[in-house]
Amino acid sequence: MPSNIEFDPIRLPPEAEELRTEVRAFLDEEIAAGTFDPETAPFTNGFNREFARKVGAKGWIGMTWPKKYGGQERSFLERYVVTEEFRAIAAPTRVFFTADRQSGPVLIKYANEDIKMDVLPRITRGECCFCIGMSEPGSGSDLFAASTKATKVDGGWHINGTKIWTSSAHLADYMIGLFRTSPPTEENRRHGLTSFLVDLKNTEGISTSPIHQMTGDADFNEVHFEDAFIPDDHVMGAIDDAWKQATSELAYERSGPERFLETLYVLVELVRVLGEKPDVRGAEGIGRLVAQLHTLRRMSVSVNGMLQAGKEPVLEGSIVKDLGTNWEQDLPARARDLAAFVDPEAGNRAAFDDLLQYATMIAPKLTIQGGTREILRGIIARGLDLR
Amino acid sequence: MSEADNIVVDTTTKIFQDLCDPQTVNAAAMGEDDGWKAPLWSALEDSGLTLAWVPDDLGGAGASIVDGFAVLRVAGGFAVPVPLAETLLAGWLLARAGISSPRGAMSVAPVRSDDTVTLGDDGALLGRARGVPFARAADHLAVVAEAGGEAVVALVDRAACKLKEGVSLAGDDKDEVDFTGVVPIEVAATDGIDSSALMLMGAAVRACEMAGALHAILDISVEYSKERVAFERPIAKFQAVQHNLARLAGEAAAAIAAAGSVAEAIATAQVFDDRIFLEVAAAKIRVGEAAGEGAAIAHQAHGAIGFTLEHVLHRYTRRLWSWRDDFGSEADWAVRLGEMVAARGADELWPMVTQH
Ligand SMILES: Cc1cc2nc3c(=O)[nH]c(=O)nc-3n(C[C@H](O)[C@H](O)[C@H](O)COP(=O)(O)OP(=O)(O)OC[C@H]3O[C@@H](n4cnc5c(N)ncnc54)[C@H](O)[C@@H]3O)c2cc1C
Numbered sequence: 001m002p003s004n005i006e007f008d009p010i011r012l013p014p015e016a017e018e019l020r021t022e023v024r025a026f027l028d029e030e031i032a033a034g035t036f037d038p039e040t041a042p043f044t045n046g047f048n049r050e051f052a053r054k055v056g057a058k059g060w061i062g063m064t065w066p067k068k069y070g071g072q073e074r075s076f077l078e079r080y081v082v083t084e085e086f087r088a089i090a091a092p093t094r095v096f097f098t099a100d101r102q103s104g105p106v107l108i109k110y111a112n113e114d115i116k117m118d119v120l121p122r123i124t125r126g127e128c129c130f131c132i133g134m135s136e137p138g139s140g141s142d143l144f145a146a147s148t149k150a151t152k153v154d155g156g157w158h159i160n161g162t163k164i165w166t167s168s169a170h171l172a173d174y175m176i177g178l179f180r181t182s183p184p185t186e187e188n189r190r191h192g193l194t195s196f197l198v199d200l201k202n203t204e205g206i207s208t209s210p211i212h213q214m215t216g217d218a219d220f221n222e223v224h225f226e227d228a229f230i231p232d233d234h235v236m237g238a239i240d241d242a243w244k245q246a247t248s249e250l251a252y253e254r255s256g257p258e259r260f261l262e263t264l265y266v267l268v269e270l271v272r273v274l275g276e277k278p279d280v281r282g283a284e285g286i287g288r289l290v291a292q293l294h295t296l297r298r299m300s301v302s303v304n305g306m307l308q309a310g311k312e313p314v315l316e317g318s319i320v321k322d323l324g325t326n327w328e329q330d331l332p333a334r335a336r337d338l339a340a341f342v343d344p345e346a347g348n349r350a351a352f353d354d355l356l357q358y359a360t361m362i363a364p365k366l367t368i369q370g371g372t373r374e375i376l377r378g379i380i381a382r383g384l385d386l387r
Numbered sequence: 388m389s390e391a392d393n394i395v396v397d398t399t400t401k402i403f404q405d406l407c408d409p410q411t412v413n414a415a416a417m418g419e420d421d422g423w424k425a426p427l428w429s430a431l432e433d434s435g436l437t438l439a440w441v442p443d444d445l446g447g448a449g450a451s452i453v454d455g456f457a458v459l460r461v462a463g464g465f466a467v468p469v470p471l472a473e474t475l476l477a478g479w480l481l482a483r484a485g486i487s488s489p490r491g492a493m494s495v496a497p498v499r500s501d502d503t504v505t506l507g508d509d510g511a512l513l514g515r516a517r518g519v520p521f522a523r524a525a526d527h528l529a530v531v532a533e534a535g536g537e538a539v540v541a542l543v544d545r546a547a548c549k550l551k552e553g554v555s556l557a558g559d560d561k562d563e564v565d566f567t568g569v570v571p572i573e574v575a576a577t578d579g580i581d582s583s584a585l586m587l588m589g590a591a592v593r594a595c596e597m598a599g600a601l602h603a604i605l606d607i608s609v610e611y612s613k614e615r616v617a618f619e620r621p622i623a624k625f626q627a628v629q630h631n632l633a634r635l636a637g638e639a640a641a642a643i644a645a646a647g648s649v650a651e652a653i654a655t656a657q658v659f660d661d662r663i664f665l666e667v668a669a670a671k672i673r674v675g676e677a678a679g680e681g682a683a684i685a686h687q688a689h690g691a692i693g694f695t696l697e698h699v700l701h702r703y704t705r706r707l708w709s710w711r712d713d714f715g716s717e718a719d720w721a722v723r724l725g726e727m728v729a730a731r732g733a734d735e736l737w738p739m740v741t742q743h
Binding site for chain 2: 004005006007008010011020084088252259264267268269271275276277278280282283284285286288289290291292293294295296297298299302315316319320323324359374376377380381383384385386387
């Protein structure tokens with residue numbers, strides 16, 4: 001049977017392009033006002049509540065969500081434009097990025113009306129930061145080895161155990177956490193995990209300790225739960241059946257522009273450092289990188305457009321993430337090579353070197369976070385019906 | 388438009404399935420029997436596919452640009468060894484100059500950016516074109532020539548030209564054509580189409596064929612790895628094999644997306660501007676890279692059997708390697724694209740990539 005890989009050549013609609021102009025003008029203003037500085041933005045953790053509130057006021061958080069929850073009911077292609085413009089300039093989106101991409105859609109699907117009315121509008125106003133509590137010391141790629149326990153008590157659950165590598169947990173208001181409600185069964189080792197909404201700021205028994213990364217930043221944490229009480233209505237979806245819940249959101253999550261734009265600043269500065277008339281080697285290097293970038297973007301727009309049109313490009317979405325994260329990971333090494341013969345005192349060489357060093361250091365994480373390259377290739381292989 | 392709901396694509400697929408099955412063609416080729424060629428070519432001609440890009444009033448089928456590219460992707464998926472792409476291109480070129488297309492196989496020239504053909508005041512052509520695909524199989528050639536600083540299109544009787552025969556890496560004709568002294572059958576000015584435009588269109592054509600061939604070698608490799616047993620299980624069960632094939636899927640996907648994008652861009656463009664240049668360059672570079680990576684992975688998955696003349700794999704991989712070089716290699720296009728990006732400057736990079 002032939003494999004079904006299709007990328008409809010989707011272009012962004014005119015309303016999305018109008019929006020782009022608006023987003024660029026907004027970003028220019030914010031830069032001029034000193035809210036953030038694109039030159040140093042890659043080095044910061046991008047956690048900026050003031051910026052988040054301004055983006056919220058523009059209606060650009062949760063913009064595809066229903067209006068009654070604070071959303072704008074705009075298309076995924078419009079959201080695409082906002083996301084890519086923010087990413088390309090390394091705008092400080094950390095407050096709202098996770099909630100906008102992942103957590104909000106989970107709430108829309110599984111939370112009760114009261115919770116939706118309470119939390120979603122706050123997300124869209126840029127007031128509410130989410131984190132994802134999946135990994136544990138003994139459970140990384142193998143999510144189904146998670147052992148942090150949720151024990152049934154009157155009116156809710158007691159959580160005990162430790163989550164690890166939880167990005168932004170020290171800053172976040174909420175976590176979507178994956179906890180064990182039953183042991184796995186003989187037939188199904190994926191059975192027994194349940195997804196919960198955790199109010200980090202208003203729950204006793206939760207403590208967060210930062211973990212320093214090799215860059216010196218401390219963006220992720222260990223989160224300890226000791227008899228932390230979570231009410232029944234904070235269960236997201238069916239008890240014991242979290243494994244069934246990963247659906248089409250996954251394709252959005254895997255195929256977005258954030259999957260290849262993380263180190264874009266290196267390419268931009270490479271073009272600057274090589275100057276207006278690069279030699280053949282430099283020109284060829286830039287040409288190949290731009291061709292690859294353009295193709296990744298066309299793939300990513302295509303997957304988002306197909307999703308918007310009601311198709312299910314699940315395999316294509318995984319492929320975009322695999323190609324994209326590998327590309328953004330390789331980019332610093334290739335830029336370093338292409339700039340090898342540029343005079344150390346030339347123009348922006350010093351700024352380029354700083355960015356390059358930083359990108360080189362963060363490159364390893366790009367094919368680990370959110371599921372490793374090897375796990376992703378296994379998923380693609382399953383999509384090809386090899387396993 | 389997606390392939391599934393396209394009647395032109397269905398027709399093309401049916402013809403190739405019936406008359407150009409790669410396994411059959413491969414076996415015939417090994418026996419130096421080219422009896423399959425004539426029925427295939429007449430089926431393609433009779434269905435109007437060879438002149439898909441020529442409007443009715445110029446003797447063609449008047450299909451859309453997008454449909455023509457879709458046909459070529461299907462053709463790539465069958466590793467088609469007849470000048471279908473070249474005839475389509477020639478028909479397109481002649482049509483842009485208002486010249487009617489003759490019946491029979493055609494090709495185009497020049498196909499390298501460093502070759503030029505000129506039309507002298509005496510009405511005869513001067514110059515040569517190297518690496519012209521299927522020149523000796525063609526009855527006519529559509530040539531972009533310079534006449535007093537203007538580009539014109541000339542329809543030329545191939546028999547009137549001097550040929551130095553050659554073969555491509557795929558074993559297909561690839562000849563040097565000397566036009567010197569040849570008086571064209573017809574000459575006309577174009578609507579802005581010059582030799583760079585022919586390079587752009589030719590590169591897009593090859594990108595679409597390569598995308599089809601990459602998709603085919605992915606499918607062939609997946610099927611083979613599910614059948615072939617080693618260490619008492621199908622090799623598809625080995626994680627190393629799975630990951631290699633996942634990478635092949637990625638390369639095929641990039642090719643499909645890049646080729647689809649350039650086809651759509653050309654189909655909706657009014658002129659061959661910088662935006663088309665970016666689309667074509669990106670596609671030819673990225674698909675060419677995918678061809679190299681993808682062919683290597685497909686061969687690795689097949690082991691020795693894929694290295695034999697008898698197996699069909701080489702019909703695809705040799706064409707992929709060969710098509711990479713036609714109408715500008717990855718390196719050619721990358722240098723030109725890189726020069727354009729550099730000249731515009733760092734701050735224009737992102738606006739350029741997001742321009743459409
Ligand atoms: C910067 C950063 C931020 C993160 N943020 C979060 C967060 O917010 N929330 C959260 O829950 N987690 C987060 N993580 C954790 C991340 O999800 C895990 O690191 C990832 O899932 C891998 O788990 P692990 O680190 O335990 O590696 P392991 O699972 O131990 O893997 C180690 C190596 O073995 C390979 N491997 C494992 N299993 C297989 C297999 N079956 N086949 C082939 N190879 C295999 C892996 O690919 C990897 O190369 C973050 C990680 C990073 C680096």
